[in-house]
Amino acid sequence: MEKSEANITEKKKALPLWTRDFTIITIGSAISMFGNSMASFGMSLMVLDYTQSSLLYAIYIALYTFPQLISPIISGAILDRFSRKKMIYTLDFISATIYILMGTVLMLGFFNYALFATIVFLLGIIESTYHVAYDSFYPLLVSEGNFQRAYSVSSVLETVSAFMVPLAALVYNLIGIGPIMLINSLTFLIAAIFETQIKQEEKYIDKHQENITGENASPVIRVITDIKDGFTYLSKERGLMAIALYFLFINMAGGAMNVMCLPYYKSNFENGEYLYMLIFGMYFVGRTIGGMLHYKFKLPVKYKFTIAILVYVLIGFLDGFYMFLPIRLAMIACFFSGISGITSYTIRISSTQNYVPDEMKGRFNGAFLILSTTGSLLSELIAGFLSEIMDARFVVLIFNLVGVLAAIVLIGGNRKKVAAIYNTDN
Secondary structure: OOOHHHHHHHHHHHHHOOHHHHHHHHHHHHHHHHHHHHHHHEEEEEEHHHHHHHHHHHHHHHHHHHHHHHEEEEHHHHHOOOOOOHHHHHHHHHHHHHHHHHHHHOOOOOOOOOHHHHHHHHHHHHHHHHHHHHHHHHHHOOOOOOOHOOOHHHHHHHHHHHHHHHHHHHHHHOOOOOHHHHHHHHHHHHHHHHHOOOOOOOOOOHHHHOOOOOOOHHHHHHHHHHHHHHHHHHHHOOHHHHHHHHHHHHHHHHHHHHHHHHHHHHHHHOHHHHHHHHHHHHHHHHHHHHHHHHOOOOOHHHHHHHHHHHHHHHHHHHOOOOOOOOHHHHHHHHHHHHHHHHHHHHHHHHHHHHHOOOHHHHHHHHHHHHHHHHHHHHHHHHHHHOOOOHHHHHHHHHHHHHHHHHHHHHHHHHHHHHHHHOOOOO
């Protein structure tokens, strides 16, 4: 009996991560990620250059972000009923078409803000729907026991893509936004072609259909029912609910930093924008190195919860206080915040995606994204108001200390439930 169990354990450990399907999704997403990172920053520069208006720029950001509050819930329900794989490559084909049209039009010298804003709103819907589909499909391509390594690969690629921003600025200044759009179109097209070759079966669709056999409700009513079921599932899973609510608060801290940090450095230091890039760049360096470490070494299963809550508290203090520090110490703080952030991400995403049943992943990821986005948007508005009456550094500090309190109360207060999710060999 003991020998049999040992063989099973050994077999589980021997399962390869780099299967055919996992390799395809990784290469495809990496290509589109790098192209989209360049295009997103290039579009931001274009809007500022064409409009010369902070208000119109803010509207552009809001139009891209707003769909992330609505579409994940609807798409999450739909994606538990239909093929996530088809949704992923279909959205990439659509994105490729949109970007090639935008690139062609812009290279001809035509720009209309209202039309562009409408397209950006559409891209926001596509982006948020794609994230739910991808996050729900990706775990199906990861072999048993390799979740931590798989998500370390994903996070490193996402982090490295951030380094495309300086390249985007250089290309934009040299040849304009049109060619960047065409390059992005090509990356989406390549990614979509790669994704059509994935052979993973989506058995959750049949399982979901079995649960609704004989249901005569209209498609709209079924989607509404699915949405309700998703929130009901989340409310019954106290551990998942605690994790989701904590990340709402930590995203509030992130939202405050998004609107406070760059203006603070720009207004208080000569060449402050470059100082900001230098300091915050260390965060991405930390994430990259941390991701590589997580790929190489597995976290001890029985200590994952303890590591997670310690990391949550550490992130809150590092992010809350680094703006008060001298430049070199601020860089060190951001470096360790990056390592802590990737550890937080790896534990959370690998554990929850391993824990949530395949047929519920779409609805769970949709609900999680809604809460995270709500936290970011709320804090951006509140932080903007608070910055008028108090030092930006204290605004960031307050939000991060609230994040620390949320970690202690929500995660620590639900230790047994959260530990049951986190302390697993995935």
